[in-house]
Amino acid sequence: MEVIHTAFRVTDLDRSKEFYIDGLGFDEKWGFVEDGVEHVYVGPKTGSDIHIFEDPSNDAPVEASSGNNIHADHSVCLLVDEDLQERFETLVARTNCHVILEPKTIDLGTHRNTITFVADPDGHAIELIERLEGPPPE
Incomplete structure (x- = not known):
């Protein structure tokens, strides 16, 4: 068994791509649009990916880690x-x-x-x- 990817809903796909691609040096591997939701998979050349997606119809806040907690829920x-x-x-x-x-x-x-x-x-x-x-x- 292996981990294929981890997924995060994001509020601004372009801003998140800057963080993961420009900041961490990941590659944009592939993506798709389904029902108006854009999905992008980023990651190192080999290994698991991070799946980021922005859903324009969902304006609920993203549940994120709180403040300076290194023992975050996720x-x-x-x-x-x-x-x-x-x-x-x-x-x-x-x-x-x-x-x-x-x-x-x-x-x-x-x-x-x-x-x-x-x-x-x-x-x-x-x-x-x-x-x-x-x-x-x-």
Whole structure:
């Protein structure tokens, strides 16, 4: 079994595409329009996609993560295969996204990760994680 995609309803498809494509560096893989709703799939060259869609007939607020809560009811975790700090700085510079948690390195006992949490334009929590080589320092 594998995860194929995660879906988010967004309020402004163009703004969300800027965040995911220009900010995170994802590719726009494919999309379609059905019943007036535009669907776009974005993601890295290989692996799961994020399905974003804007429904002009639905003006209800998007249920997003709240404020600075890194333990939000929902989030997506993305593994960064390059320098997380550089990716974070590029993302913030290009999209002016809300930063929930600045990048920090955490010791998980057997390994270390650098993590950060940001919010997409609709407030969905996006966790970026870089797995660090070697054991934690003693």
